[in-house]
Structures are given as structure tokens and as C-alpha cells.
Amino acid sequence: MELSRATSPALDAILGKTFKVLDDGFVRVVDYMGNDTSIVQAARVSYGDGTKKGSDDEHLIRYLMRHLHTTPFEMCELKLHVRAPMDVWRQWVRHRTASINEYSTRYSLAIDAARELAPDEWRAQSTTNRQGSGEALPPDVGAALTAEEKEFHAAARALYEKRIEAGVSREIARKDLPLATYTEAYWKCNLKNLLHFLALRMPGAAQYEIRAYAELIGREIVSRWVPAAWKAFVDYRLEALSLTAPEQRIVPLLARGDAAAAVDAALSLGFVRRQDDGSLKVLREGAELAAKLPALGLSAPW
Numbered sequence: 001m002e003l004s005r006a007t008s009p010a011l012d013a014i015l016g017k018t019f020k021v022l023d024d025g026f027v028r029v030v031d032y033m034g035n036d037t038s039i040v041q042a043a044r045v046s047y048g049d050g051t052k053k054g055s056d057d058e059h060l061i062r063y064l065m066r067h068l069h070t071t072p073f074e075m076c077e078l079k080l081h082v083r084a085p086m087d088v089w090r091q092w093v094r095h096r097t098a099s100i101n102e103y104s105t106r107y108s109l110a111i112d113a114a115r116e117l118a119p120d121e122w123r124a125q126s127t128t129n130r131q132g133s134g135e136a137l138p139p140d141v142g143a144a145l146t147a148e149e150k151e152f153h154a155a156a157r158a159l160y161e162k163r164i165e166a167g168v169s170r171e172i173a174r175k176d177l178p179l180a181t182y183t184e185a186y187w188k189c190n191l192k193n194l195l196h197f198l199a200l201r202m203p204g205a206a207q208y209e210i211r212a213y214a215e216l217i218g219r220e221i222v223s224r225w226v227p228a229a230w231k232a233f234v235d236y237r238l239e240a241l242s243l244t245a246p247e248q249r250i251v252p253l254l255a256r257g258d259a260a261a262a263v264d265a266a267l268s269l270g271f272v273r274r275q276d277d278g279s280l281k282v283l284r285e286g287a288e289l290a291a292k293l294p295a296l297g298l299s300a301p302w
Ligand SMILES: Cc1cc2nc3c(=O)[nH]c(=O)nc-3n(C[C@H](O)[C@H](O)[C@H](O)COP(=O)(O)OP(=O)(O)OC[C@H]3O[C@@H](n4cnc5c(N)ncnc54)[C@H](O)[C@@H]3O)c2cc1C
Pocket: 094, 095, 096, 097, 098, 193, 196, 200, 201, 205, 206, 207
């Protein structure tokens, strides 16, 4: 069998291009290995199926994605150069299956840039999600917060530079720099683990800031690089809906229009609780199911 290097002309066209994220961050593709065909080739080896062509390939990729046959996706690798604020980076590095080399603030001076929010970017604490944000704060409050932030960042940087001038080592001088300070890294990940990262960091439950990076990597980079795998990922993971076993006991009742039976089931499953005044308090699983129902053309009776 004659082998040639698998390339992706659409990704080649954006190699090295800087995609801006947040106020001063970016993502750039440094290098990659493989393309959609590499996934197919590896899968066919495992099936002893030789090489085929055309639409068969796309069907096979979609089959692999649906059935979590994930190792063929490990045949593709992507290497990115990223610049992100340290608070975003702290979430990013939780994804342990990537190879990382980060800018060293022991060796070099810390990057002189920290993420700053515009007055309309200050989000209030969410009232429904203890980990999330709600609406933007009023403009006058936002303007005051932005002014204070500038002052604080300037003071933190001035203190850092004063320590450096006084001869303090870089590894000690950096200790009071804000988490908003930008860092840079090379981040290399295979496609299987990259899709796992995207599945966790693209949905609304992830913080807006890391979502901005994940959205860009998914929609601008992965979609060009491995279009068939990307489409299968969107169809079968990113936009897929899963129902837990308890949810499957309630949904058929709602589908046949029996709201009273659905509420009884929700009460017995702990999705909702009856309060002293007779009203229903929606508990966590009740809210989670309610969020899924519109996709099924249904709504929650609580
Ligand atoms: C919305 C959201 C909220 C979060 N909130 C918090 C929080 O409050 N606090 C917090 O600490 N973290 C939080 N995290 C981080 C989260 O718990 C995971 O650490 C992170 O998403 C990385 O996921 P992962 O371990 O699956 O990925 P990876 O580290 O990339 O691992 C990929 C897969 O490899 C396997 N794997 C890797 N290492 C091991 C291991 N040592 N043992 C067994 N299997 C392994 C697992 O199957 C894993 O799913 C949050 C993440 C999200 C998306």
C-alpha cells in the first residue's frame, strides 16, 4: 500500500494565523498531524477492512463517534499556541491529557498584560447557579469597577517591577501578580481528548471566558481540520441530548399529556418537592429535566 502524508488544506491555510480571544488573548495553530482519513485508516486496520473511499468514510466516522469507538480519533494531533489569562488557564490545565509547555515567569519577566473588563462586561452572581454569572451589572457600577481594576493592575505591576529592580528573583517577585495576568503556552492534544475538552468547555455550563477559547478552537479550527469528525461530534455529542433512567420514567408521561402522573413521578423521584402551601419546589434534577424538554417539544408541569 502506498502511503502519503495526510494533510488538511483548509487547516494549512490558517497555520500561524492569530485568532483573537477576549481583550488580549489568542489561539494559533502551530502544527497538526492527520486528517479525517487518518481516523478512517486506523479504524479500517482494526476492522481488517482495507481502504475504501468516499461517503463510506464519513459514515464510518459517524459510526465511531456514536458508538464511542474513540481510539481512531487519537491518530490526529493538534498543536496550538495559546495566550490566556491565568484564571482561564487554571481551568484549561485541568484537562490532563494534553502536552503543555508554558511561558516561565521564573525564567522570564511576567507578560505585561492583564485581562481588563469593559464597563459592560461585569456580570452579577447568578441567582440560580452558584458557579455561574447572571446579567450584566448596571453601567455606572461597571464603569467604577473598570476604573478600580485599571488602578489595581497598574499598582500590582509597579510593585512587581520595583521588586525586580531591587534584585528580587523573578520566581518570588511574581507572587502578587493578579490572576488576570496573561500567560502563553504550547498545547498539544490528540483529537479524542480535544473533543472531550470541547464537550466540557463549549456548553453554557462552562465559564464564558474559557468557552470563548473552546468555541473558537471548535468552530474555527477543528471544523476546518477534520470536517467529518467535527460534524459527527456536533451531531452525536455537543448537541445530543441524553436522558437519565429516572428522566425516562417521567418523559413518556409528559409525551402522552398526563401532567398529573408526571408530577407524581417527579415527586417520588425527588425532582420536585411539595411545599407547605401546596406549591412545588423545583429541585436540581427537576430543573435539569425541564431544560431538556423543549428539545423534545415538551415542557415541565412544575
Ligand atoms: C462546568 C465545569 C465545572 C467544573 N467545576 C469544577 C470545580 O468546581 N472544582 C474542580 O476542582 N474542578 C472543576 N471542574 C473540572 C473538572 O472536574 C475536570 O477536572 C475537568 O473538566 C477535566 O476533565 P477530565 O478529567 O475529564 O479531563 P482530562 O484530564 O483531559 O481527562 C480525560 C479523561 O481521561 C481520564 N483520566 C485522566 N486522568 C485520570 C486519572 N488520574 N484517573 C482516572 N481517569 C483519568 C478520564 O476518563 C478523563 O475523563 C469543572 C469542569 C467543568 C466543565
